[in-house]
Amino acid sequence: MPAGMDAESRQRLVEEAQETLVRALARSDRSIEEARRLLRDWRGEDPQGAQAPEDGSEEAADYEASHRLDDDETEQVIERCTELGYLDDFRLAELLVHKARDKKRSGIQGVERTLRDRHLSTEAIQEALAEIDRDDELERATELATERARRVTGVEPDAAIRRIAGFLSRRGYSAGVAFTAAREAVQGSPRTRRPSSGSAGVFFGVTPVE
Numbered sequence: 001m002p003a004g005m006d007a008e009s010r011q012r013l014v015e016e017a018q019e020t021l022v023r024a025l026a027r028s029d030r031s032i033e034e035a036r037r038l039l040r041d042w043r044g045e046d047p048q049g050a051q052a053p054e055d056g057s058e059e060a061a062d063y064e065a066s067h068r069l070d071d072d073e074t075e076q077v078i079e080r081c082t083e084l085g086y087l088d089d090f091r092l093a094e095l096l097v098h099k100a101r102d103k104k105r106s107g108i109q110g111v112e113r114t115l116r117d118r119h120l121s122t123e124a125i126q127e128a129l130a131e132i133d134r135d136d137e138l139e140r141a142t143e144l145a146t147e148r149a150r151r152v153t154g155v156e157p158d159a160a161i162r163r164i165a166g167f168l169s170r171r172g173y174s175a176g177v178a179f180t181a182a183r184e185a186v187q188g189s190p191r192t193r194r195p196s197s198g199s200a201g202v203f204f205g206v207t208p209v210e
Contacts, residue, residue: 005066010073013044017069018077025086029095032078032087033119039074043067089121093128096120100172101132105144108132110172138181141173145185160186 005013017039024030024038044067069077081087093115100106100114111132115125145164152160161182168178 013067014069014073014076016044017042017073018080021077021081022086025081029092030087031092031118031120032082032089033121035081035087036074036078037119039069039077042069089124090127092118093120093124094131097128097132104171105140106171107141107168107173107177108134108137109174113172137173138177141168141177141181142184144168144171145178145181149182149185157186 020042021035021039025035030038078087096114096118097111100111104110106114108129112125112129115128120128145168148164148167149160152163155163161179164182164185165175165178168181169175173181
């Protein structure tokens with residue numbers, strides 16, 4: 001137990017920290033690790049009438065530490081909020097997958113990057129990724145590439161393909177999927193390309209590029 005507080009004061013500090021975390025979770029979902037980091041940075045209020053020692057002194061460092069949770073207290077708050085259902089990495093992972101796939105239209109690699117950026121547990125990430133339908137990855141990428149192709153004008157087809165593939169890669173599609181989708185969006189699939197009539201050209205969206 002950090003110096004400067006008795007057991008009753010430490011318990012009040014833990015309760016104050018829990019209330020702070022619950023309010024933060026009411027505003028936005030957090031992963032367990034994000035909540036843990038919030039608690040590590042959190043500092044409790046000074047007791048009424050307490051006088052902080054002068055900054056830079058050893059006493060000031062001890063005083064500062066006494067108003068923060070130690071590791072055991074931090075885990076006590078985390079466990080309690082988990083028991084109450086305020087913290088749930090698996091639920092958060094599911095929400096993030098839905099947002100990334102359906103709203104941002106991210107590729108699978110982009111979804112995984114989003115989950116890891118939120119410091120979710122390995123188990124939650126693996127379960128969320130396992131639920132993703134991977135069969136329509138190319139179809140999703142091609143739809144996005146076709147929309148993007150309408151905005152890429154005035155450039156050679158090869159340059160357009162590179163730009164669109166780069167855009168898809170940033171959205172989290174693999175290099176192979178990104179270039180395949182970009183080529184189809186610019187040139188058209190073999191089934192939809194028009195036969196050549198005297199000049200060699202490819203389709204860029206719906207406009208022939210000679």
